[in-house]
Amino acid sequence: MDYLFNATGLDRITLWYLDGNRIRKKHFPNRTWIFVTGSTHDLEFLGHQLDDAAWISYDWQEMKDIYGYHTGIRVDLKPSWINRMVGAIDTIGLGRKFSVFNADINASLRFLSEKKLELFPLESPDSFDVIPEAVTIDATLSGKDVRKLYLDGRKLDPGRRESYAEIAQSINESILIIYGNYGGQTSAILRRIGGHGYNLPPYRVIPGTSFESYGQVHYNCDRISFGGKISIESSSFIFSEAGVPGMVEMSRTSSVPLETVSVITPGTAVSSMEVSYALRNQVLVPLYKNDHEAEKTISELVVMDRGGLVLQPDPGIYTDVHEIDFSSMYPSIIARYNLSPETISQNGSIEVPGASYRVRTDRRGFLSEALSNLLARRLYYKSVRDLDPVYAQRDIALKWMLLTSFGYTGYKNAKFGRIEVHEAITSLGRWALKHAMKLAESMGFTVIHGIVDSLWISGKGDVNDLLRRIKDETRIDIVLEGHYQWILFLPSRSGIGALNRYIGLKTDGRYKVRGIEIRRRDVPEICRKFQSEAMEIFRDCRTVSSIVLMRGRYESLKRKYLEGMAGFPQDYFFLRISPSRRLEEYRVNNISRMVMRKWKSMGREIRPGETVNVKVVNWAMGIVEPVDGNGEIDYHFYTKYLKRAFEAFDFLLECAEETTGSRQPLNKGLYFFSEN
Amino acid sequence: MGRSTPTVRQSTNSIVEKYEWMKSCMRSSDIPFFEELIKMGRKHSPEISEAGIDPEIGFLISALIEILKQPRADQ
Numbered sequence: 014m015d016y017l018f019n020a021t022g023l024d025r026i027t028l029w030y031l032d033g034n035r036i037r038k039k040h041f042p043n044r045t046w047i048f049v050t051g052s053t054h055d056l057e058f059l060g061h062q063l064d065d066a067a068w069i070s071y072d073w074q075e076m077k078d079i080y081g082y083h084t085g086i087r088v089d090l091k092p093s094w095i096n097r098m099v100g101a102i103d104t105i106g107l108g109r110k111f112s113v114f115n116a117d118i119n120a121s122l123r124f125l126s127e128k129k130l131e132l133f134p135l136e137s138p139d140s141f142d143v144i145p146e147a148v149t150i151d152a153t154l155s156g157k158d159v160r161k162l163y164l165d166g167r168k169l170d171p172g173r174r175e176s177y178a179e180i181a182q183s184i185n186e187s188i189l190i191i192y193g194n195y196g197g198q199t200s201a202i203l204r205r206i207g208g209h210g211y212n213l214p215p216y217r218v219i220p221g222t223s224f225e226s227y228g229q230v231h232y233n234c235d236r237i238s239f240g241g242k243i244s245i246e247s248s249s250f251i252f253s254e255a256g257v258p259g260m261v262e263m264s265r266t267s268s269v270p271l272e273t274v275s276v277i278t279p280g281t282a283v284s285s286m287e288v289s290y291a292l293r294n295q296v297l298v299p300l301y302k303n304d305h306e307a308e309k310t311i312s313e314l315v316v317m318d319r320g321g322l323v324l325q326p327d328p329g330i331y332t333d334v335h336e337i338d339f340s341s342m343y344p345s346i347i348a349r350y351n352l353s354p355e356t357i358s359q360n361g362s363i364e365v366p367g368a369s370y371r372v373r374t375d376r377r378g379f380l381s382e383a384l385s386n387l388l389a390r391r392l393y394y395k396s397v398r399d400l401d402p403v404y405a406q407r408d409i410a411l412k413w414m415l416l417t418s419f420g421y422t423g424y425k426n427a428k429f430g431r432i433e434v435h436e437a438i439t440s441l442g443r444w445a446l447k448h449a450m451k452l453a454e455s456m457g458f459t460v461i462h463g464i465v466d467s468l469w470i471s472g473k474g475d476v477n478d479l480l481r482r483i484k485d486e487t488r489i490d491i492v493l494e495g496h497y498q499w500i501l502f503l504p505s506r507s508g509i510g511a512l513n514r515y516i517g518l519k520t521d522g523r524y525k526v527r528g529i530e531i532r533r534r535d536v537p538e539i540c541r542k543f544q545s546e547a548m549e550i551f552r553d554c555r556t557v558s559s560i561v562l563m564r565g566r567y568e569s570l571k572r573k574y575l576e577g578m579a580g581f582p583q584d585y586f587f588l589r590i591s592p593s594r595r596l597e598e599y600r601v602n603n604i605s606r607m608v609m610r611k612w613k614s615m616g617r618e619i620r621p622g623e624t625v626n627v628k629v630v631n632w633a634m635g636i637v638e639p640v641d642g643n644g645e646i647d648y649h650f651y652t653k654y655l656k657r658a659f660e661a662f663d664f665l666l667e668c669a670e671e672t673t674g675s676r677q678p679l680n681k682g683l684y685f686f687s688e689n
Numbered sequence: 690m691g692r693s694t695p696t697v698r699q700s701t702n703s704i705v706e707k708y709e710w711m712k713s714c715m716r717s718s719d720i721p722f723f724e725e726l727i728k729m730g731r732k733h734s735p736e737i738s739e740a741g742i743d744p745e746i747g748f749l750i751s752a753l754i755e756i757l758k759q760p761r762a763d764q
Contacts, residue, residue: 323735325732325733325735509728
């Protein structure tokens, strides 16, 4: 049976079907339209203007957007003409008289959605995908030379030309090319293939870019797109998070082709999913939104402009703790409370705590309906994720889409976003967490900590009964995320409880840790190795008193790391450095500048946001080396990091000893970790 | 996108920064108590935020709650 797995094109759409191992492409002429609304007078004027261009066909129609029906002009045209037509309409309407719809939608997404076609269709949610034949290419470079070469995980000899012939053949024969190019390795391989005279499909290189998001600088490396293939760069966010099955799930739900999925954010995918949902239901998609934020008083703004509720834990060790989590809290609120730009009103039936507006329930909200399907899908795969890794990867992809669906409601350019929806979501979220907290207390639990959609509680109440009541009263699914034998909440540098730094040992023997070095990417591997071994020491400690008994083993471990540093392999000392600026913009000779200068001396420029692995050879002299270099290591420099990695476990033992009375009470209020 | 007003935690940080100047002319023996008070003042930021009250008053209420709790905790 033909299996649709890709769509490309603009004025002519090509649908790619998989028939066994063969690709069959079907071509379709693609004619489309845009819709223009405005006052009758202005539209009539526009109609006269269009009459003068005999090659343009249009008619008057009534069409709906999320707010209701509009009378306007539907202009039929080729997708490649849309931009010019919108420019002309904008000029005729002096940039303010007309609203244009369905004018900036990806051509293949629109074609698929309007024809009600689905990429990677599944017979049932449990079915598995048909993935086209794939090849994986990677290498490591030393300067510009290929040092190690991999084809489908198999090591090839980079010095032999036959290795490059084999890679070229695999690229030619495969449909899906997964390549690593974060460091330019595949570009180097392709140069070598070309140099040896082997044939490759036509390809183009899309230069990498640095960009800033949420205050952090990131870097997208050079991408390679092979003609007639689907090319995926392996450092792509969604590929590294959810693999090919997750990307396929994202492609299926958003109607975005697989190669495009690999380069967009989950937010863009969810936005595309909403657009696709609108097209499938004949709902117009605005080119520019016209639903500005409603007027507010300063006090209303202060009350409503808030995020999730985050409690403050007291640093220390707690035993017999349950962590309960609302499942996909914000998307659930959107779905269950009918939140959508058009349902925000002065006289709806759902009250939004603290807001002057309410939510209407007399009609189903567009956003609520669109996300309901995604939410149901995610909750299903979450429930079966342990059965197969493919379900787990689909779950991860859907989780990311749902996570970003909330943020997009407050994004000014989101097609179906509105700031009041964003405010209502967080307001209802705070209410739900508070309500859950009060219910827990009324049922005999003590609330230890809470972050947005999670609560940590201890006590002798019936936790299943509590979950049932919270779900009934908030209408949001809530599950038991973990039952901890003990959990340690760590202090922040200001001395009070850190919101997201803890080590918890669950009753099933698994750890859940957040915020300590083992979870951080900006510390050397030696810190992670130490903490990993420390966790093993305490893994069998079912009680606080058994933690105390591990003091001796723990101190030996610390000594082993402090005194035996020179015996550890070189890769324990790698540091991931990601400069946030250009070399000339650094005024202080910090580690980022040292690394950039070193790389520059080797003939390679590091771009802002790009990550490289280095080791520090001599901190005082500012000498750093790439990880493939051998030689000296500045152990003194690494001692500082290592001692910081001790702190969390030192605190664990001190708290345990205080609890069991084997040491003087800690003044945790004045317990400060060392400053950076 | 993003918040246009500071969070109570951010406001509390500004308050603490302002009070920290006191330490420069404070007896060394008093400083630990001062720091304990600052910690107490920070502790109830979530509730202050939720109630939408003035962060500076909230900071004092927070410290007072913790001071009142202290004798009971010592028992």
